[in-house]
Amino acid sequence: MPKNNAKSHQTAKRLKLKQGDHLVAQRVLYTHHGLYIDEGYVAEYSLDYGVHLILLDEFIADSKLRLRCHDQAKYSPQEAVERAKSRLGECSYNLLFSNCEHFVNWCIEGKEYSRQVDNIIGIFPPLAMASMVKELSDSAFDVIYNKKDLKDAINQAAASSNINPIIKTGEIIEDVSGINVLNELEQQTAALKQNIKKFKSKRKSEISDLKQDIKDLQNTLINVWQNDEQY
Structure with a gap:
């Protein structure tokens, strides 16, 4: 069992991680996967240690962390965690057939891929x-x-x-x-729509101000004309 998890526990709270989350740590040209257990611990399947618990900060290391959603989840987060714990100590890692991603997908969806x-x-x-x-x-x-x-x-x-x-x-x-190309595209599209909305709002405000200036000018001209008529 990993020790001194106070820092990892704080990291989990900061990242708002929940029990049973599928964690993906971006390494150089590949991804490493783990299942968030709780209290700053992650279950992972590694070549050196098999299925074991590791501190969240050690799992992340210097990588960028993101979560992967599962539309086809067969088990609840709590059940997924129990499934992960049931395999602790297993040491049959295989890059092609039983790696870290296979393991997490099995915990959540019940099938290894x-x-x-x-x-x-x-x-x-x-x-x-x-x-x-x-x-x-x-x-x-x-x-x-x-x-x-x-x-x-x-x-x-x-x-x-x-x-x-x-x-x-x-x-x-x-x-x-x-x-994530799809997410990036969605974010850029949303930002573009927001900018267009701001542009339209700004132009609408400018047009409104211009109309008011024209109206003020008309009123000024009318007042001048009326004053001339009086004399």
Whole structure:
């Protein structure tokens, strides 16, 4: 059990981490994954120590930390934490089949996969084709044996990074550089809309001021004309 977790506990509070969060630490050209347990501790799967607990500050080190959301979460955060604890001491790390990302995804979704590995393997055409065939085969299996709607199965397959090259490219960029292209695009679009809104508001204010100046000028001219008429 790691010791002296006061600093890591404060770091977790500052980052507003919650039990069961999927942590992603950006290393040089790859990402390292862990499951936030609580009180400043993270469960990780490493080559040297297997599944163990590590202090949050040690997990982050000098990396940029971000969270990964799970739309397909099968277990609650508390259940995910218990699943992680159930594997403490396991030492069967395998980069391709049982790495840190496999481990965290298993804790949360109940299935082991690593998009980082899948996408790198997918760069090679024969393996990429195999991944695509598997995705379509799994969808067909769901339709035949699990009575899944055909349209839903097709949409799910189309949304997979194994099928969609745009999604795959975005994931590879994020895993290598830490930049989430979709989030960056959304933020820039939101900023642009805000700037346009401010520009319109400013122009509206300027036009209003100009109209008032014209009105004041008209009133001045009328007053001058009326005064001339009196004389």
